Amino acid sequence: MLASPVFDFSKSRVVVIGASRGGIGASIARSFADSGADVMITGVEAAPAPEDSDRFAYQQLDVTDNTAVEAFAASFPTLDVLVNCAAITQRGAEMEPDFFETVLDINLTGSFRTARAFHPGLSAANGTLINVASMYAFFGSPRNPAYGASKAGVAQLTKSLAIAWAPDGIRVNAIAPGFIVTEQSARARSDPAFVAGIEARTPLGRWGNPDDIAGAALFLASDAARFITGTCLPVDGGYSVV
Ligand SMILES: NC(=O)c1ccc[n+]([C@@H]2O[C@H](COP(=O)([O-])OP(=O)(O)OC[C@H]3O[C@@H](n4cnc5c(N)ncnc54)[C@H](O)[C@@H]3O)[C@@H](O)[C@H]2O)c1
Numbered sequence: 001m002l003a004s005p006v007f008d009f010s011k012s013r014v015v016v017i018g019a020s021r022g023g024i025g026a027s028i029a030r031s032f033a034d035s036g037a038d039v040m041i042t043g044v045e046a047a048p049a050p051e052d053s054d055r056f057a058y059q060q061l062d063v064t065d066n067t068a069v070e071a072f073a074a075s076f077p078t079l080d081v082l083v084n085c086a087a088i089t090q091r092g093a094e095m096e097p098d099f100f101e102t103v104l105d106i107n108l109t110g111s112f113r114t115a116r117a118f119h120p121g122l123s124a125a126n127g128t129l130i131n132v133a134s135m136y137a138f139f140g141s142p143r144n145p146a147y148g149a150s151k152a153g154v155a156q157l158t159k160s161l162a163i164a165w166a167p168d169g170i171r172v173n174a175i176a177p178g179f180i181v182t183e184q185s186a187r188a189r190s191d192p193a194f195v196a197g198i199e200a201r202t203p204l205g206r207w208g209n210p211d212d213i214a215g216a217a218l219f220l221a222s223d224a225a226r227f228i229t230g231t232c233l234p235v236d237g238g239y240s241v242v
Helices: 024-034 066-074 097-125 145-168 192-201 211-221
Strands: 013-017 038-043 057-060 081-084 128-132 171-177 232-235
Touching: 013 024, 013 097, 024 038, 024 081, 024 211, 066 097, 081 097, 097 128, 097 145, 128 145, 128 211, 145 171, 171 211, 211 232
Parallel strands: 013 038, 013 081, 038 057, 081 128, 128 171, 171 232
Antiparallel strands: none
16 A cells, blocks of 8 residues: 555545455555545455455356356446456466466456446546556567457556446546566566566666556546546666666
8 A cells, every 4th residue: 555645535435346355456446545545445356465355345157158248247236446456477377378368358348347337436536447467468479378468458448448438437547557466477486587687677666566656546546637538658677668
């Protein structure tokens, strides 16, 4: 979470999809809660990370299940902020077409499913949608082709929904995190050469942690960002400018 609350979300309802594993989604959820928001989190697991189990209302939700996504969203007649964090990747397994399709279904179509299902609630609140992309929206990844394609798709989807939903008063943006220490990156981080390569290329000289991302989410959801829509904001320690 942020060192001290900067924004006031005390009148806001926030849903963070994919916040069950103590990673980026969980950090974003905690930061909104620390800024006064009423926050609900979801994940594909039966329960959230132990440190969050008392803190947040939790919904087990598979973003590939359209019926379940629509039923969940229907319980929010108004919603101020939707954050789409659900995603998977598996280094080395993504050249296999069935798994490629699975990654796209969760990361890209899943983000669209939740966005579409929450559109009425976001529209009723003049709310905002924040998607989570990746450096691999911009760069190729020989071992994660499905993940990269899905995240490039998320960045593009963000632009299209920003245009489509502007008349409804909904702003749509994305964050592209750099390389962040979470469960999702654990496998990649078991390769010392990969870890060192990221550190060497990142001007700020380190991997990020989930709390490094949360501030951008608060900013993009806040009135300070009221004229920002359709953007994909890198939060990467400078990785993408080298
Ligand atoms: N860790 C990184 O270095 C990094 C870098 C760039 C972008 N990201 C992105 O940030 C977001 C959060 O990643 P993280 O590192 O915190 O990962 P994480 O593994 O901690 O969290 C992933 C979340 O996705 C959920 N999920 C997975 N499959 C799902 C499904 N079928 N239906 C619903 N939810 C499902 C999980 O339950 C979990 O809550 C992801 O979109 C990820 O791609 C991560």
